[in-house]
Amino acid sequence: MLQKGDKKLINAWAFYDWANSVYSLAISTAIFPLYYEGVTKDKIVTFLGTQWEHPGALYSYALSFSFLIVAIISPILSGIADYTGNKLKFLKAFCLIGSLSVMGLYFFDSYQTTWIGILLTIFASIGFWGSLVFYNAYLPEVAHPEQQDAVSARGFIYGYTGSVILLIINLIMIMYPELLGITSGMASRISFVMIGLWWIGFAQITFKRLPNNVFHKKPEDDYIWKGLRELRIVAKDLVNYPQLRTFLISFFLLSIGVQTIILMAAIFGSVELGLSSTNLIITILVIQLVAIAGAAMFSGISKRVGNIKALKITIILWMLVCFVAFFLEKEMPHVDLFFYGLGGLLGLVLGSIQSLTRSTYSKLLPETEDHATYFSFYDVTEKIAIVFGTLVYGFLYAITDSMQWSVLLLAFFFLASFIILSTMKKTKYVK
Numbered sequence: 001m002l003q004k005g006d007k008k009l010i011n012a013w014a015f016y017d018w019a020n021s022v023y024s025l026a027i028s029t030a031i032f033p034l035y036y037e038g039v040t041k042d043k044i045v046t047f048l049g050t051q052w053e054h055p056g057a058l059y060s061y062a063l064s065f066s067f068l069i070v071a072i073i074s075p076i077l078s079g080i081a082d083y084t085g086n087k088l089k090f091l092k093a094f095c096l097i098g099s100l101s102v103m104g105l106y107f108f109d110s111y112q113t114t115w116i117g118i119l120l121t122i123f124a125s126i127g128f129w130g131s132l133v134f135y136n137a138y139l140p141e142v143a144h145p146e147q148q149d150a151v152s153a154r155g156f157i158y159g160y161t162g163s164v165i166l167l168i169i170n171l172i173m174i175m176y177p178e179l180l181g182i183t184s185g186m187a188s189r190i191s192f193v194m195i196g197l198w199w200i201g202f203a204q205i206t207f208k209r210l211p212n213n214v215f216h217k218k219p220e221d222d223y224i225w226k227g228l229r230e231l232r233i234v235a236k237d238l239v240n241y242p243q244l245r246t247f248l249i250s251f252f253l254l255s256i257g258v259q260t261i262i263l264m265a266a267i268f269g270s271v272e273l274g275l276s277s278t279n280l281i282i283t284i285l286v287i288q289l290v291a292i293a294g295a296a297m298f299s300g301i302s303k304r305v306g307n308i309k310a311l312k313i314t315i316i317l318w319m320l321v322c323f324v325a326f327f328l329e330k331e332m333p334h335v336d337l338f339f340y341g342l343g344g345l346l347g348l349v350l351g352s353i354q355s356l357t358r359s360t361y362s363k364l365l366p367e368t369e370d371h372a373t374y375f376s377f378y379d380v381t382e383k384i385a386i387v388f389g390t391l392v393y394g395f396l397y398a399i400t401d402s403m404q405w406s407v408l409l410l411a412f413f414f415l416a417s418f419i420i421l422s423t424m425k426k427t428k429y430v431k
Helices: 007-040 055-084 087-107 111-137 145-175 184-209 223-240 242-272 277-305 307-327 335-364 371-400 403-421
Strands: 045-047 050-052
Touching (some): 007 055, 007 087, 007 145, 007 184, 007 277, 055 087, 055 111, 087 371, 111 371, 145 277, 242 307, 242 403, 277 307, 371 403
Antiparallel strands (some): 045 050
């Protein structure tokens, strides 16, 4: 078995980002949302006996429901995983659920089969986000604290790189389907199969080398209740670690901004600025490519100035993103170029803040064998932030009829996160 800190083990762990990030880019952000909109546009779809005049709302509710399910089950399952020492089995199970669901989207071929698309969207989202709980929990077990900033960044760099490669291949298929003798819709459906195969295929590299039951636990028969007890113990422990508790509050506030912007950026560009699908896809690619450099750059910055200062720099830049977006207008000349520039700035801080929050949380953990349970609280914090952020964003949009005020409000969540982060004291590994 490879030892903690071994380069081969670290690369194998980081490679799961390469495997699963195609979901977050192609399914959550680029290909599937555009395909879904094209199939259901101006249609009334039926789901669970209810007719939906606005299929986009149904899709949004499906995602929210999947986040809620993950928020409920991940702490419970992580407690069981820690008690039994079977994080790897849970990681494999969620990966299988997610990848098979993505491949199953091939059968979503018309608005009459929207129910297939919605159900598999829910299961794919649960598979993706559920697997991340157990994947992230491996970080303190594969890398020493002084390595974790760089290792976390490596994962995101692998993820952004791999997802861009497959996205470009899929986009060429969709934009030039005649090269394959198929329609654009069929090209999209084939892309779903490719994405699922990419995810589960490359994940095998990770599964082959990640250790299981590193603490040699021998669970008793009533492992479910013992796992729930493990969860309760960790929940109480969070109260006794003020630094960890303070960081989670700051993480919640910045996640409201980060995750809402990620989810709503394409809609903002389309509705508020009137940009075409081509403009939006170009922006998405710009974000991904710049994020590779951003994750690497801020890993180096955190090494020089410490995690807290590096995070505060990224938060300031996120506030700048909000203010710039607020002043963009549809009537501005070359608004598409301004949006590309905003995408570049967003990419710079996207990879960095995701990487730094993961590694900072890992370094703040006490000496423990319950890594999955601790990271489930990290994950739940993020999911609740997504639900809260999208609700606030939608509410402001509804009463002002403008997304710009919603974006401006997000800057204040970043400001609150900055202030709370400033109250944190330095530790041995987090400065």
